[in-house]
Amino acid sequence: MTVSSTEVTGRFAPTPSGPLHFGSLVTAVASYCQAKSQNGRWLLRIEDLDTPRVVKDSADNILRTLEGFGFNWDGQVVYQSQRFEAYEEALQQLQSDGLLYRCQCSRKSLMSQDLQYGPLGMIYPGHCRGLHLNNKNLSLRLDTEPAKTQRFNDIHYGPYTLNISTDVGDIVLKRIDGVYAYHLAVVLDDAWQGVNQIVRGADLLEVTCLHLYINRLLKLEAAQYLHIPLIKNSEGKKLSKQTGAPPISIERAREQLVQSLKLLGQPITDDLISARPEQILEYACRHWQAAAIPKIR
Ligand code: GLU
Ligand code: ZN
Numbered sequence: 001m002t003v004s005s006t007e008v009t010g011r012f013a014p015t016p017s018g019p020l021h022f023g024s025l026v027t028a029v030a031s032y033c034q035a036k037s038q039n040g041r042w043l044l045r046i047e048d049l050d051t052p053r054v055v056k057d058s059a060d061n062i063l064r065t066l067e068g069f070g071f072n073w074d075g076q077v078v079y080q081s082q083r084f085e086a087y088e089e090a091l092q093q094l095q096s097d098g099l100l101y102r103c104q105c106s107r108k109s110l111m112s113q114d115l116q117y118g119p120l121g122m123i124y125p126g127h128c129r130g131l132h133l134n135n136k137n138l139s140l141r142l143d144t145e146p147a148k149t150q151r152f153n154d155i156h157y158g159p160y161t162l163n164i165s166t167d168v169g170d171i172v173l174k175r176i177d178g179v180y181a182y183h184l185a186v187v188l189d190d191a192w193q194g195v196n197q198i199v200r201g202a203d204l205l206e207v208t209c210l211h212l213y214i215n216r217l218l219k220l221e222a223a224q225y226l227h228i229p230l231i232k233n234s235e236g237k238k239l240s241k242q243t244g245a246p247p248i249s250i251e252r253a254r255e256q257l258v259q260s261l262k263l264l265g266q267p268i269t270d271d272l273i274s275a276r277p278e279q280i281l282e283y284a285c286r287h288w289q290a291a292a293i294p295k296i297r
Pocket of ligand 1: 013014015047186199200201204
């Protein structure tokens, strides 16, 4: 298949650390409709980067669940566990640009200090930046001192700005245990797969500035972003594996698809619940209005 450079390409990128829950379904639906409503492609990427956290059979379970919900992805499924060479190559590029350094700080030693916190969490105080450590068994950090303000315009939430050096600080791109950082992998994979419209949960809104910064350092093509409101549980916490969100089930696919579309503000009629999952999605793509998604975070 030849792909024109202007073809909209979206993706869904679940982490196989357990079954899909309702929050992930809403993201899948939104990214699918956004791409398919523009006659685009919708790719699937399994983010099995953090091998120790991967739950056996979880990726296959996710694929079967998506099929049962009527999703059709384009092309081959990409697995991050097959992409380590590309991540290593990018690290070498950053290294030769003088942007990486080894860091020996443990989480524990950092936690015992008086640290500053930014929108992405702890801001690393730069202890190891000038130390020129060269033990290969240390983590690798990105030196963000030369970084300036990174802006982007979210399709849904509008403009967003972060000062990478002061709000984020030097981040780990390869952990001490050899695991590549999500921030590195996501940027490389989206560019490599030709993804140009990324739809994902608003918990990743701030981090997008960092992704665009890394993207720029690696001289890659940048995508557009559309973040969607997070689905919360009755205690107001984001639905996630950590907050014990129950898995979605194929037996309830129609009902859960309709519920997702309603939460996304889409014009859905209740009789749609008697259609097959594929038909519900097809209807949703035909009537999709990104502007109708609620603006709450
Ligand atoms: N793998 C991430 C998750 O499951 C999604 C990352 C992204 O969409 O950029 O939360
Ligand atoms: Zn350090």
